[in-house]
Amino acid sequence: MIATPLRILPLTTIVRNRLLPLDGEVKVRAGQKVSASDVVAEARLNTKHLILDVSAELEIPPARADAALKVKRGQKVSKGDAVAETGGMFGREALAPVDGLVVVTGGGKIVLERGGATLSLPAGISGTVTQIIENRGVSIRASGALIQGAWGNGKVDAGILASLINQPDDTLETNQLDVSLRGSILLAGHVSSLKTLQAAAELLVRGLILSSLDANLASAAAQAPYPILLLEGFGRRPMSAAAFKLLSTNLKREVSLLAEARSARANARPEVFISVTLNQEPPEPRDVEMFAAGQAVKINWLARPAQFGVITQIFPLEKHLPPAGVIALAAAIRLENGETITAPLSNLEALG
Amino acid sequence: MPASLVDGNSLLAVEIGSINTRAALFDVVEGQYRFIGQGTSPTTASAPLGNAAYGVQSAIQALQETLARPLTNADGHLILPSDPDGSGVDQFSVTFSFGAAFKTVLVGLLPDVSLKSVEALAASTYARVIDAVHMNDTRRPEEQVDAILRHGPDLILVAGGTNGGATRTLQKTLELIGLACYLLPQETRPALLFAGNEALAQNVRGSMKNFTSLTALAPNIRPLATVEDLTPAQAQLAQLTSALRERQMPEMSEIRSLAGGFLMPSAFARGRMLRYLAQAIAAEGGALSVDMGASSLTMTAALGEELSLNVFPQFGIGEPLAGLMRHTSLEDLARWLPLDLPAETLRDYLYQKSIFPAALPVSAEELALEHTLARHLLQLASRALLNRLPAPMRSSGSNHLSFELILASGSTLTNTPTLGQRLMILLDSLQPVGVTSLALDQNNLLAMLGGAAEQNSLLPVQVVHSGALAYLATVISPVSNQPYGTPIVRAKLIRSDGTESETEVKMGGLHVLPLESGQAAQLELRPLQKADVGLGPGKAGSVNVLGSSIGVVIDARGRPIHLPTDPEKRRELLQRWRSRMES
Numbered sequence: 001m002i003a004t005p006l007r008i009l010p011l012t013t014i015v016r017n018r019l020l021p022l023d024g025e026v027k028v029r030a031g032q033k034v035s036a037s038d039v040v041a042e043a044r045l046n047t048k049h050l051i052l053d054v055s056a057e058l059e060i061p062p063a064r065a066d067a068a069l070k071v072k073r074g075q076k077v078s079k080g081d082a083v084a085e086t087g088g089m090f091g092r093e094a095l096a097p098v099d100g101l102v103v104v105t106g107g108g109k110i111v112l113e114r115g116g117a118t119l120s121l122p123a124g125i126s127g128t129v130t131q132i133i134e135n136r137g138v139s140i141r142a143s144g145a146l147i148q149g150a151w152g153n154g155k156v157d158a159g160i161l162a163s164l165i166n167q168p169d170d171t172l173e174t175n176q177l178d179v180s181l182r183g184s185i186l187l188a189g190h191v192s193s194l195k196t197l198q199a200a201a202e203l204l205v206r207g208l209i210l211s212s213l214d215a216n217l218a219s220a221a222a223q224a225p226y227p228i229l230l231l232e233g234f235g236r237r238p239m240s241a242a243a244f245k246l247l248s249t250n251l252k253r254e255v256s257l258l259a260e261a262r263s264a265r266a267n268a269r270p271e272v273f274i275s276v277t278l279n280q281e282p283p284e285p286r287d288v289e290m291f292a293a294g295q296a297v298k299i300n301w302l303a304r305p306a307q308f309g310v311i312t313q314i315f316p317l318e319k320h321l322p323p324a325g326v327i328a329l330a331a332a333i334r335l336e337n338g339e340t341i342t343a344p345l346s347n348l349e350a351l352g
Numbered sequence: 353m354p355a356s357l358v359d360g361n362s363l364l365a366v367e368i369g370s371i372n373t374r375a376a377l378f379d380v381v382e383g384q385y386r387f388i389g390q391g392t393s394p395t396t397a398s399a400p401l402g403n404a405a406y407g408v409q410s411a412i413q414a415l416q417e418t419l420a421r422p423l424t425n426a427d428g429h430l431i432l433p434s435d436p437d438g439s440g441v442d443q444f445s446v447t448f449s450f451g452a453a454f455k456t457v458l459v460g461l462l463p464d465v466s467l468k469s470v471e472a473l474a475a476s477t478y479a480r481v482i483d484a485v486h487m488n489d490t491r492r493p494e495e496q497v498d499a500i501l502r503h504g505p506d507l508i509l510v511a512g513g514t515n516g517g518a519t520r521t522l523q524k525t526l527e528l529i530g531l532a533c534y535l536l537p538q539e540t541r542p543a544l545l546f547a548g549n550e551a552l553a554q555n556v557r558g559s560m561k562n563f564t565s566l567t568a569l570a571p572n573i574r575p576l577a578t579v580e581d582l583t584p585a586q587a588q589l590a591q592l593t594s595a596l597r598e599r600q601m602p603e604m605s606e607i608r609s610l611a612g613g614f615l616m617p618s619a620f621a622r623g624r625m626l627r628y629l630a631q632a633i634a635a636e637g638g639a640l641s642v643d644m645g646a647s648s649l650t651m652t653a654a655l656g657e658e659l660s661l662n663v664f665p666q667f668g669i670g671e672p673l674a675g676l677m678r679h680t681s682l683e684d685l686a687r688w689l690p691l692d693l694p695a696e697t698l699r700d701y702l703y704q705k706s707i708f709p710a711a712l713p714v715s716a717e718e719l720a721l722e723h724t725l726a727r728h729l730l731q732l733a734s735r736a737l738l739n740r741l742p743a744p745m746r747s748s749g750s751n752h753l754s755f756e757l758i759l760a761s762g763s764t765l766t767n768t769p770t771l772g773q774r775l776m777i778l779l780d781s782l783q784p785v786g787v788t789s790l791a792l793d794q795n796n797l798l799a800m801l802g803g804a805a806e807q808n809s810l811l812p813v814q815v816v817h818s819g820a821l822a823y824l825a826t827v828i829s830p831v832s833n834q835p836y837g838t839p840i841v842r843a844k845l846i847r848s849d850g851t852e853s854e855t856e857v858k859m860g861g862l863h864v865l866p867l868e869s870g871q872a873a874q875l876e877l878r879p880l881q882k883a884d885v886g887l888g889p890g891k892a893g894s895v896n897v898l899g900s901s902i903g904v905v906i907d908a909r910g911r912p913i914h915l916p917t918d919p920e921k922r923r924e925l926l927q928r929w930r931s932r933m934e935s
Contacts, residue, residue, distance in 0.1 A: 002394055002401070002410050004710075022504070023537040046502070049494045049535070103535060111531065135537070151707050215703035216696065218674065233707055235700030262399075262707060269399050288401065300708045303701050303718045324719035325769030326712050329392070346371070346394070346710040 001314070001329065003289040006298055006349035007148045007271070008242045011282045014146060014273065015130065016258070019137035020121050021045075026132050034123040034140065036158030036256045036275075041137045047116035050098060054084045055108025057094045062108025071110065075102045083110055124156045125256040126275040144276040145250060146285075147243050149209075151234070152259030152270025155227035159185040159206030161255045161274075163248060168211065169238035174199045181205060185257050187247050190236050194220055201225055207257040209247065209272055211239035227259035229270045237305050240298065241336075242351070250274050289350040296351040297333060299343045308351075309333040312340065361442035362434060363808055364415075364423065365800035366408055366607075367618060368395055368448040370647035370670055371710045372763065373407035375415045376800050377423075377441065378811055385814040390795055391415025394710065397450050397601060404450065405603040430610065444611045447803040448604070449618035449645055451597055453480035453665035454506040457542070459529060460486045461512035461521060466548065469573045469580050470511040472740065473547065476586045476661035477593050477617055478648060479507060485525060493528050500532035505542045506596060508533075508564070509589075510556075513549030515575045522548055526556060533563035541565045543596050547573045547585040565599060568592045586661060590620035614806050618643075619650045621802030623661045625812060628805075629757065630654035632813070634789075637756025638745060641798060642730065642782070644762030646670025646709045649729055651737045653755065655745050662737055667729045669764050670709025673702040679732060687915055688727045688780060690926040691720045698724060712767065719769075723777055726764050730781030752785040752831070752911050754886070759821065761793035771902055772933035775824045780929075785831050785911055786886025787895050790824040797821075825902040828875070828895075831911050832883035836860035840883040843906060844876040845897075855906070862932050863906040867899030875904060902933070 024043025028034060055065035068084040071077055077096040084094040100112030127142025162184040164176050170189035177186075177199045185207040191197065192214045200208055207227040215234040231243050253274055260268040289295075291314055299307045313332040320327055321342060328344035335341060362379040373395045377388040391414030396407035409428060416423040422439035424430055431440025456479040460467030467486045474481055482503045485496050508529060512522045533541050543566035546556040553569045560567045570585035594615050598604040608615040622641055630639040631654075638655030649667040653660040666672055666679055676685075677699075685702075686695040701721040705711065713722040738751055746754075760778055768774045778790055797820055801812035832840040841857040845865045855863055867873050875897045882890040897904050909929075916922045 001414070002396060002406060004394065005400055022540075047498075049497050049501075051494050051497075051531075104531065107527075111535075214696070215699040218703055234703035235697070288406065300711050301715070301718070302704050302708065302711050302713055303697065303715065303721060320769065321712075321714055323716050324714055326714065326719065326767045327769070328712055328767065344712045344714065346712055347708075347714070 001291045001345055003291045003295070003345075003348065003350035005285065005289040006351055007146045007285055008240075008246060008351060009146045009285065010246055011143070011276070012146050013141065013143045013281050013284045014125075015139055015141045015284070016125060017133065017137060017139050018121055018124055019133060020119065023135040024119070024121075026135070026138060028129050028132075028138060030129055030132050032129045033127070034129060035126045036123055036254065038123045039120045040123045040129070041121040043119045043121075044116040045119040047113045049103070050100065050112045050114060052083065052094065052097070052110040052112065053108065054094045054110055058084060058086055058092055060086060065108035066106060069105055069110065071102045071105070073102055073105055076100070077102060077112065122156065122158075124158070124258050125273050126254070142273065142275050143278050143281050145246060145274040147231070147246055147272045149229045149231045149259075149270040149272070150262070151230040152261055153222045153224060153228045154259065154261040155207075155224075156256075156258050156260075157185070157206045157227050158254060158256045159183060161185050161187060161247070161251050161253055163251050164188040165211075165239065165244070168241060168244050172196055172210070177203050179203070185209065185255055187251075189239060191217065192236075197221060197224055207259065209257065212237035227257045229257060229259040229272065232306060235303070240306060240308065242308065247272065285352065289352060291331060291345055291348065291350065297331075297348045298351060299333065300347050300349065307335055307341075309335040309341075314345070361808065363443040363445065363804050363811060364412070364430070364441040365804045366411065366444070366446045367796065367800050367803075368397070368404050368408065368446065368450050369618070369645060370450045370668070371395060373404070373411040374796060374800070375408070375411035376795065376797060377415060377419065378804065378815055384818060385811040386818050387795065387797060387815050387820045389415060389419045391418055395450050403603050404601060405607060408446075408607060432610070443804075443807050445614040445800070445803040445807060446607055446611045447616050447618040447621045447799045448594075448597060449478065449647065449799070451478070451600065451647070453478045453648065454593060454596060455480055455482050455503060456507045456509060457482060457500055457503065457505045458484040459508060459510040459512070459525060460484070461525075462486065463488055465577060466512040466574050469582065470509050470547070472580070473511070473573055473582055473585050473589060474509055475663060475740065476582065476623075477589055477619060478663055478665060480665050485529070487521060496528060497532045497535070500529070501535055504536065504540055507593070508542050508544045510544065510546045511548045511573050513552070513572075514577055515550050515572050517549055519549055519552050522552060523555075526552070526559070530560060530563050533560070543592055544568070545570060545585070545589055545592050547571065547588070566592060566595050583659065586620065586623075590617050593617055612807075614803065616803050616806070618799035618803075619652070619661060619663045621799045622650065623652045623654075623659055623802070624805060625798045625802040626652045626654045626759070627657075627659050628812065629759070629816065631656065634756035637754065637786070639757040639759060640753060640755040640782075642758065642760045642762075642778070643798075644669055644726060644729070644760075644764045647672065649733045651733055653737070653741060653745050658742055658744055660737075660741055660745060662733075662740055664733045664736060667733045669705070669725060669729055669762075671706050673725070674706035676702060676729075680728065685724070685728050687922070688926065689720065689724045690923055690930065691717060692919075692923060693717070693721075697721070701725070722764065723768070723773070726777055727781040730777070734782050753782055754786045755784060755788060758782065758784060758788055758790045759793055759798065760790070761796045761798060763796075766792060766794045766796065770934060771824055771900070773930070775827075775902060775905070776930060776933050778824075779827060779905075779907055780913065783829070783911055783913060784827070785829045785884075787826065787828050789826050789898075792822040792824055794822045795820065823898065823900055825900045825905050826895075826897040827905040827907055828877065828885055829907045829911065830857070830879060830883045830885045832859055832881060832908075834859045834881050834883070838881065840880050840908060841885060841906065842878040842880065845873050845904065846876065847871060847873045857906050857908045859908055860910065861906070861908045862929050863908070864902065864932060864935075865904040865906070867897065867903050869899050869901050871899040873897050873899065873904070
């Protein structure tokens, strides 16, 4: 059976698409090496439009108004510029009421685009641009350590990794956030206070990698100005030993925090990537993982901390699973402590 | 049915849901179509595979392993049509409910007329309405355009004007929509369905085709100001949304092509089957289908030719849970929690479930939390449904669901360990009134059968009548305004073997009358104090009932069910009801 993979890999090669949410301009070329903070594409966001009814203003039919236009699509105009004029001794002008870009002409009307802010898309990871996706962005290939998480707030940044966690079940308290951590990406445990998220914002951290978060803070976390990645999810959940170990061995290094929102539409999952320069590129993870005996797995329980183990047997038919008694395809799993349990396949992620 | 009417074609139906992809085989056994078996695989449309075809292939693989019957060749390709040696299948159909709801902009003229109709049309599919443009919109035209650009809709649904009526206002609105579409990048332009004044239809096709990804025309959903007819437009919308999903996920084109073009949204297919069931099984009181999906909850009601198709993407028991608190409060949600747990545990659970929608509850605590969520989602959806039902489907003078048949599906229900628990989830949440038969579509076949009907109209009929649906129980739910503890109904169950049992039903009670599976009986009901058992206030009568492993249930807990405000008393009561049903 096809398995959902969870990547916690000390060394791998990944290819990630970095795309604008709308059409824009790609700023790099294929083959170019980029660092995480390099801008790879730009677009104008939140532009506004203005419809000028030239025909009405000049009191002439739309076809004549079209003939009287002095501007073309793609042309920039300034406030007060004549955009149309009728000929003759008593000719009249229609003036641009604002600065803008002519985006549509026709039917006796002009549409001006104005304002807007520039959206700069950073590379997010350090690597090599392998493909240009016209008007939208790039594919970047890179090698390094990859740690995938459970939830992200949709933001991306990179910075030096600092740790505020000693044990996997630690809680991050507001008073642990001091000025020495400004501009860092922080590795921490559980967060249960809004003040902690606010203090991190005031400190201008580049991001938080947390084990878990109280669900009542989900909305605040989604709106935080910096990326937040939850390795385990919502409710008090200790950080998995595998992620804790791998991240803890990469302190003081630059890490990319791609806290992509996990959704069907985005087709992405939140992750931490730590680029490494190597002479020989390590292999990419397999496209498809299958459940099989010997497969290492993470067991995601909905109201308890996750567990790790190795599949010893996959049951061919659906089983009633105690204690609740739900019916599901399941596997026997030997946990790290030697105990063997049965868990539904749908609760498992294949490690690798 | 004479065997000669059955041409003997086997049919493979695939349903691609958000979590699971199911492949079901139907074939002729002893001259009748039967459900042969089912294979399931995780749906692979999202990360990391991002291609639904893997899940389809894997589900078919699982099916052929279960049946030990070859369906694919050595390369893993489906053998279609079947070989003389019996391997493969003769027909193939696909339904789907996976994927994010389509971001939809509604366009109409009057908010209470055409906009309301187009809203009902949008509710019949996997759509999330993000904006509405209409005559009373106070925004300037530029602001309307900017809003559409900001939203980047997948779909625009347009209605407005009666046939033969004025066209000018709608024409102006369409120009605005055309401008917004033109300003969007070509590859992200939305699809558009026009179901307004038919005088504009050809004009819309001509003018919009360059500005939209797909353009479809449907008969006017408001041909006259007082007449609403959604059915033809729903069929067009089903085709359009299938095409839209294909555009978003190119592998769907291959799947459609393999299925000979027979691809349809599950909600629409389910509606088609329910219309049949309502006519065949529940002609007098109509039928309600409830499907608890991970990405949406669908409630479809049918009475005669009338069909009310309602998809609630906000009430899916998977990813949409992260947004549930926008529609309810934690206090309301926790009302049905039978365990002494902080309400915050429930909130953590629903957020965790939103990021791991496929994960199943395994501990008793998780199961209680899951069932609490299920009850609340069904209750929220049924409240919304009551506002949408057409007049003939509303029980007179009451604000409760009244259907002869309620058919439920979705893994949350079908994975629930006991029949009693399944029934209680449905009764607590839907709170039907009158006499209702409840059944479970335990293999989630309804949508697949609706999809299969396109190629073989006999197959779904025979499969349904072959016992593919699991009967839960007949439930009598009297309505009365008497205080708790007051006798409101005397019921006498007369079994076919002549044995009788009599029960006095008090207000607030939940009674189970034992009646073995398959055994028929007559239930005489004598209401007291003008209670209404579904025959009219105070009216006595008898109904034919069929036994099940649960029995016959009389649910006199009141409508709506009022739960004690004291948490301890509430939990005690919930446990008592549960024990009553389990015993």
